[in-house]
Every structure is written in structure tokens, then in C-alpha cells.
Amino acid sequence: xxxxxxxxxxxxxxxxxxxxxxxxxxxxxxxxxxxxxxxxxxxxxxxxxxxxxxxxxxxxxxxxxxxxxxxxxxxxxxxxxxxxxxxxxxxxxxxxxxxxxxxxxxxxxxxxxxxxxxxxxxxxxxxxxxxxxxxxxxxxxxxxxxxxxxxxxxxxxxxxxxxxxxxxxxxxxxxxxxxxxxxxxxxxxxxxxxxxxxxxxxxxxxxxxxxxxxxxxxxxxxxxxxxxxxxxxxxxxxxxxxxxxxxxxxxxxxxxxxxxxxxxxxxxxxxxxxxxxxxxxxxxxxxxxxxxxxxxxxxxxxxxxxxxxxxxxxxxxxxxxxxxxxxxxxxxxxxxxxxxxxxxxxxxxxxxxxxxxxxxxxxxxxxxxxxxx
Amino acid sequence: xxxxxxxxxxxxxxxxxxxxxxxxxxxxxxxxxxxxxxxxxxxxxxxxxxxxxxxxxxxxxxxxxxxxxxxxxxxxxxxxxxxxxxxxxxxxxxxxxxxxxxxxxxxxxxxxxxxxxxxxxxxxxxxxxxxxxxxxxxxxxxxxxxxxxxxxxxxxxxxxxxxxxxxxxxxxxxxxxxxxxxxxxxxxxxxxxxxxxxxxxxxxxxxxxxxxxxxxxxxxxxxxxxxxxxxxxxxxxxxxxxxxxxxxxxxxxxxxxxxxxxxxxxxxxxxxxxxxxxxxxxxxxxxxxxxx
Numbered sequence: 001x002x003x004x005x006x007x008x009x010x011x012x013x014x015x016x017x018x019x020x021x022x023x024x025x026x027x028x029x030x031x032x033x034x035x036x037x038x039x040x041x042x043x044x045x046x047x048x049x050x051x052x053x054x055x056x057x058x059x060x061x062x063x064x065x066x067x068x069x070x071x072x073x074x075x076x077x078x079x080x081x082x083x084x085x086x087x088x089x090x091x092x093x094x095x096x097x098x099x100x101x102x103x104x105x106x107x108x109x110x111x112x113x114x115x116x117x118x119x120x121x122x123x124x125x126x127x128x129x130x131x132x133x134x135x136x137x138x139x140x141x142x143x144x145x146x147x148x149x150x151x152x153x154x155x156x157x158x159x160x161x162x163x164x165x166x167x168x169x170x171x172x173x174x175x176x177x178x179x180x181x182x183x184x185x186x187x188x189x190x191x192x193x194x195x196x197x198x199x200x201x202x203x204x205x206x207x208x209x210x211x212x213x214x215x216x217x218x219x220x221x222x223x224x225x226x227x228x229x230x231x232x233x234x235x236x237x238x239x240x241x242x243x244x245x246x247x248x249x250x251x252x253x254x255x256x257x258x259x260x261x262x263x264x265x266x267x268x269x270x271x272x273x274x275x276x277x278x279x280x281x282x283x284x285x286x287x288x289x290x291x292x293x294x295x296x297x298x299x300x301x302x303x304x305x306x307x308x309x310x311x312x313x314x315x316x317x318x319x320x321x322x323x324x325x326x327x328x329x330x331x332x333x334x335x336x337x338x339x340x341x342x343x344x345x346x347x348x349x350x351x352x353x354x355x356x357x358x359x360x361x362x363x364x365x366x367x368x369x370x371x372x373x
Numbered sequence: 374x375x376x377x378x379x380x381x382x383x384x385x386x387x388x389x390x391x392x393x394x395x396x397x398x399x400x401x402x403x404x405x406x407x408x409x410x411x412x413x414x415x416x417x418x419x420x421x422x423x424x425x426x427x428x429x430x431x432x433x434x435x436x437x438x439x440x441x442x443x444x445x446x447x448x449x450x451x452x453x454x455x456x457x458x459x460x461x462x463x464x465x466x467x468x469x470x471x472x473x474x475x476x477x478x479x480x481x482x483x484x485x486x487x488x489x490x491x492x493x494x495x496x497x498x499x500x501x502x503x504x505x506x507x508x509x510x511x512x513x514x515x516x517x518x519x520x521x522x523x524x525x526x527x528x529x530x531x532x533x534x535x536x537x538x539x540x541x542x543x544x545x546x547x548x549x550x551x552x553x554x555x556x557x558x559x560x561x562x563x564x565x566x567x568x569x570x571x572x573x574x575x576x577x578x579x580x581x582x583x584x585x586x587x588x589x590x591x592x593x594x595x596x597x598x599x600x601x602x603x604x605x606x607x608x609x610x611x612x613x614x615x616x617x618x619x620x621x622x623x624x625x626x627x628x629x630x631x632x633x634x635x636x637x638x639x640x641x642x643x644x645x646x647x648x649x650x651x652x653x654x655x656x657x658x659x660x661x662x663x664x665x
Contacts, residue, residue: 055565057561076564077561077564077565078564078565078566078567078568078569082565083565083566084561084562084565086558086561086562087558088556088558090556090558090559090561090562091562092559092562092563092576092577093581094577094580094581095576103563103566103568103576104566104567107566107567107568107569107572108567151566152566155566155567
């Protein structure tokens, strides 16, 4: 009992089909009370369908959904202890900010005076004191976002669902709202279920992230687990930047395997799951795992470390996220390496020949069959 | 120099383009109205002798029949407008929100099809259906619901049926426009925050659709108030419709002065009702007109 009390949301073999397309495929998961849970996936992976099932706008074909320990089968959206922040926010333009925030309270029959007081108090908590008389279109994008959240949180829902609410904002504001959202969630302690296709949003905001693909969860874990120990090739490719090297397993040394591409480039990586010699396999190497140098002495690598040679194809300067795109000298395979912050490679030129290396234990390799299993 | 010339030619072009509309407006609407206004303030003092005066308007207020018909026409038009709104709203909602693509185009076409037939023929169709020897009374007799065929024409209800039928499209179109522009997520958000069908309609849908509702109501009210054919065919000679009074004054009695005064009273009535409607719904005339 104590275990179920600790969960605000529990899905049991939830399934939804649209015609021949399975949008959500026998999904079971639970979300801990008070946590920030993100569902991350590309468009069309079923995350919106899942969110709308939780909100009650779509009825699942089979399976069950418990919110706050209560089954939600047959409970319409207006009776669920769940509120949603819509993608386009869906603030009511015909009402003032205060009326928007008080809307749900009015539907519960809360008298006007108390409603106004609560709405004003909630607006103050989200940093918009004294704006209840304003019209919705007088607010900036970020302020509207806060009104949308206030409108839901004033009802003290068990769960707050957020449907890519940052998608419509410009980049600078999005970065700021990310931080604000995280602080709001921490301040209110409400369980947030957040869907997004933006991996950076999911990583920055969440306690737990579920990576969704083709109606299933590929992996559920903390942002760190997803980033550092992806369990499937999809997660490795989707979360964070990664160099993807497709080839066949040419040698196995314990947990370390050698993958050779069709063009004949061999890299070493840590295997994940069963891998046999001769298997088609994919290795993933993060750009920041590789080190770049102009000479072997400069790199000061351990003796047995593999060293690769590449030609600079293009420089991708982006401040702290700067990287360089290389072509491996012999096979012309593309490889991305993050540039160190020291400015040591500020004078790097296109077509310059460099060497690069990465520790095999920090790269990961999956047998290709794993992609379908 | 060159700039002033292009500006001048720009204005010339503008006026040329507007010319047909301006001529039409001036020749067929402004001029006759000025003439009618002058007519309505004319009193006959002797054979072929006229003087300026308020005699025609005095007659209207002195003779209870005219006043009663006037009020009756306004009331029936209001009822017809309300009924049209009630009937058109679900239709517009279905086309705008519940159907997509071809089906909604088809539904629109179904609303439009009756207008391919002239109003006279359409109204005669109603007469074929409703007259004593017509389809519907005959059906009621053969079903055993009535012993003898009932005359269904020449009742107020019949006039209402005809007016609502004629006006429906003019209500559906502006309603469709305003409902179409309502973001579905607003409706979902209202449900999500605890609203039910009625409260969502009252707090979100109707406030959003209000310009369209007002526009539709104004158009339909004006159309029914000025309707002559439907009222006189379905209501018969004694339908006591105000446009019929105007017709009688002009055509039967050759009392153009009285007819002109009635015409202006009707114009004043419809303007007053439109003003009142806008005031009550808190809409601006320009906003509403951009919706029609």
C-alpha cells in the first residue's frame, strides 16, 4: 500500500491503436510523487497520444491508468485530478488573466471573492503579482506560460501535464523558461509529466526521463543514465550528440569489441548486451569523449590507445559547444569531435590533418539485432 | 513632380475602380431615399397642391392598425431571428468542428442548394406542402392523425417557418466563420479545468462566436423585417406584415406619401434594433461587419 501511495501515476499495459497504427503499445510505467517526469521522443512516437490518454481526451483500447491511486477508466477529463498546459497554452483570450486563473475554481463553484483571492495569490507565486486585470494579449510569451501553469496549479492537481509548452518560444526565452519551470516544480512539489522532442529540455528539467519510440519506452532513467549508459541504439542516437559508426564486429576482447566499417575503418568500443564476432553492430562515440591533437606527443596517450587520423571538413563554432567535423583519412567516415575550451584549436583550418583518439570504454557498441529486440 | 503624378494616377485608378459601386449606391439607394424622404414629408392640401408637413407620420401613430402591424412585424422578425440562431448554431458547429474536408464542404453545399432556386419557387414549394389539399395535411389524414385535412397556410407559425427557412444560410455562414476560428485546444482546456458542455459553451464558445452571432442576427433580422414575398404568400392577404402595408399604400392606394413615410419608419426600426443589438452584445459595428 505504501508503495502505491508513493506513485502519482501508474500505467498498466496501456495500449492505443489508430487503424493499423499502434500509437501506444502495452506501456507500463509509474511516476513517483513530486517528481519531474519527461517523455522524450521524436514526433509520431506516440507521446502526445499517451499524454492525452492521461488527461482523458483519448480513451485507451486496453490497459489501465491509476492517478493518485485511483483508476481513471471511464473518468472524463473534467473529473480527473489532472490538469494540462497545452502546447499553444490555450489561454482564454476573452477573459482577463485573473479570470483565466480563476476559471477552474469557478467551475468548482468557489465563490467569486475567494476565487479572486486565490487567483491573485497564485499569480504572485508565479511571479506575476497585480496582473489579474490585464488582458491575455498584453502579456509576453514567458508571462503567458506562467499564467497557463498558474491556471492549472491553482486547482492543486495530483498531476500537471505539459505538452511541449516551450516549443513556441524563441531560443533565449526557452532557455530561461526551462530554469523557471524547474524552479516552479521544485517550489510547488506537484508531479509534472512533461512531453517534448527536445532532448536538452528533457535532460535539464527532469528527475526521470522516458525515451519513447514507436509507442514503447526504449529506456527510463535519470538524465545521467540515459546520457552515459544508453541501453538501446535508439537512446544512444537520440539523447545528446553521438557519432554513429555502423559496421561488423571484427574482434572481441572481453567487453571491448572492435567494429570495422564497410570501408575498413576499425574502432573499439565497450559492448552492450550480447555481441558475437561477425555480427552487424553499431558503435556510438560522443564528440566530447574523443580528444584532438596535431601530434602524438601532444596527446600523451597510453601506449595501447588507438589513434585515428582525420582531415578537418568543417569547423562548427558555437561557443562552449564548439566542435569540428572530421573525415577519417583513409575511409572518409564522418566523425565529430568537441573542441576543448582552452582555445588551443582556435587556429584550426579546414583541410588540416589532425589525429584523434577515444578511450574504448567510453564508447558503446550494440549488436544491430538489439535494435529490433 | 513624378511622385505627385503617380499619386494622382493612383487616386484616379481608385476612383475608377470604385465608380460602379459609387454610381450604384448613389443612383439606386441614395437618390431614391432622398426622394422618398421628401415624399414622406409632403401633405396634400388640395387637388395637385402639396405642402410640407408631418401628416403621414401622424397617421401612422393615430391609426392603431398601422402601429400594431409595425410592432407585430418586429416581434415576429425577432422570434424568427432567434429561431434561426438556435437552428443554425448546431449546423454551423457540425460543419466547423465535427466534420473535416469533403464532408464539411458537402454539408455547406446542402445548406446552399435551396438558394439555387428562386425565392418565389421555394415559397410556392412550402405552399404545395402545407395548403389544405397539400402533401402534409393529406399525410396526416392518411395516418389517421386528423379526420379532415387542416389548412396549414396563413398562420403566424407558417410565416415563421418560411422566414427561418429563407434566412438559415445567412446565419450559418457568419456562425461557421466565427466557430471555425475557435481553437480546439481552448475547448479542451476548458474541459480540462473542470468545465462541462454547458459551461464551456457559455464561457468559451459563445464569447468567441459573439461577433459572428451578432452579424448573423443583424443580417437575418433585416432580411425578415424587409421580407415581402414569404410573409404575403405563406401568411396570406391578412398576414398583417408591415412591408405589405407599404405595398398597399404605393400600389393599391396610390398614396406614395404614406408609403414613403412607412418605408422610413421601417428603416428607423431596423436601424434602432441593430443599434440595440450591438449595445446589448457589446460589439462594434465594424468588427461585426467584417464577419459577414
